[in-house]
Amino acid sequence: xxxxxxxxxxxxxxxxVNGTSLHYRTGGSGPAVVLLHGxxxxxxxxxxxxxxxxxxxxVVVPDLRGLGDSARPADGYDSATMSDDIAALMGHLxxxxxxxxxEDWGAVIGYQLAARHGDHVNALIFAEALFPGFGFEDHTxxxxxxxxxxxxxxxLGFYFQPDVPEMLIAGHERELITYMIKYERSHPDxxxxxxxxEYVRCYSMPGGIRAxxxxxxxxxxxxxxNRQAARKKLDxxxxxxxxxxxxxxxxxxxxxxxxxDVTGHVFNAGHDLxxxxxxxxxxxxxxxxxxxx
Numbered sequence: 001x002x003x004x005x006x007x008x009x010x011x012x013x014x015x016x017v018n019g020t021s022l023h024y025r026t027g028g029s030g031p032a033v034v035l036l037h038g039x040x041x042x043x044x045x046x047x048x049x050x051x052x053x054x055x056x057x058x059v060v061v062p063d064l065r066g067l068g069d070s071a072r073p074a075d076g077y078d079s080a081t082m083s084d085d086i087a088a089l090m091g092h093l094x095x096x097x098x099x100x101x102x103e104d105w106g107a108v109i110g111y112q113l114a115a116r117h118g119d120h121v122n123a124l125i126f127a128e129a130l131f132p133g134f135g136f137e138d139h140t141x142x143x144x145x146x147x148x149x150x151x152x153x154x155x156l157g158f159y160f161q162p163d164v165p166e167m168l169i170a171g172h173e174r175e176l177i178t179y180m181i182k183y184e185r186s187h188p189d190x191x192x193x194x195x196x197x198e199y200v201r202c203y204s205m206p207g208g209i210r211a212x213x214x215x216x217x218x219x220x221x222x223x224x225x226n227r228q229a230a231r232k233k234l235d236x237x238x239x240x241x242x243x244x245x246x247x248x249x250x251x252x253x254x255x256x257x258x259x260x261d262v263t264g265h266v267f268n269a270g271h272d273l274x275x276x277x278x279x280x281x282x283x284x285x286x287x288x289x290x291x292x293x
Contacts, residue, residue, distance in 0.1 A: 010025045010026060011025065017085060020076065022064075022071070028054030029058055031292075032057065035049070037106045038106045038128075039216075040176075041067075042069075049285075060093060065077065065211070066208075077218045078221040084116065086109065087117040090120065097120055100123070105129065107128065107129035110126065111131075115232075126238060127273055128246060130247060134254055139152065155180070160219070178191070184270050184271035186245040237288070238262045247271070263288075
């Protein structure tokens with residue numbers, strides 16, 4: 001469960017939108033903020049940040065298409081389609097304008113949401129992600145620089161290959177997810193047993209690994225979508241957040257290719273800020289969001 005600031009469980013629901021069914025959680029009151037998780041996580045990733053937001057905002061915390069407890073359709077795993085899912089969900093819930101917080105793949109989807117549905121998005125918080133089409137692919141190369149920096153993203157090529165990853169991962173979802181989450185953090189103990197159990201539960205369900213791999217296999221489509229969207233920079237405020245041990249200040253430098261008004265902050269953390277340093281993240285996020293009210 002995810003709890004609000006009164007230590008009460010936030011509401012859960014399902015919505016049929018954009019040709020799929022999304023599971024979501026929502027709570028709090030005030031202006032709307034939607035939180036988009038990455039991989040291999042679910043909306044449970046935001047459990048520490050949600051109660052810091054609910055005193056001031058109505059939070060919507062969906063499981064992305066194919067992940068968590070959302071449906072696992074056969075296709076639609078490119079970031080533009082997944083952003084359209086979220087736009088449709090927010091409209092379904094009656095939120096005409098909202099801020100977006102995204103991390104990892106959720107940040108790239110959040111960018112596409114802002115680019116494609118700019119009339120509805122008033123601010124973007126972009127955390128710990130690299131853009132397909134703008135250097136993400138460079139980190140798949142086996143080079144001394146990538147290895148030394150901890151940014152050799154070996155798994156991208158592996159996941160892109162059809163059939164073989166499914167064969168090798170089946171029955172080893174727990175080992176893969178535990179390794180990936182702990183390896184990418186400066187604070188591996190923040191990957192608590194309850195979180196590991198929740199992530200393993202969801203990715204071990206029928207279609208869970210297929211859906212995850214489908215997101216990676218859409219990277220070449222994502223790259224073209226990002227190149228097209230970047231032709232017009234965002235005119236909303238963007239806060240780019242990084243972990244010093246992972247993508248760091250590159251979040252800010254690459255977001256400046258996509259938006260006019262970008263500020264950045266780097267935490268003493270790895271890749272999963274909302275689980276590693278939730279208090280510090282809230283101290284930066286809340287003042288930024290308050291300026292948009």
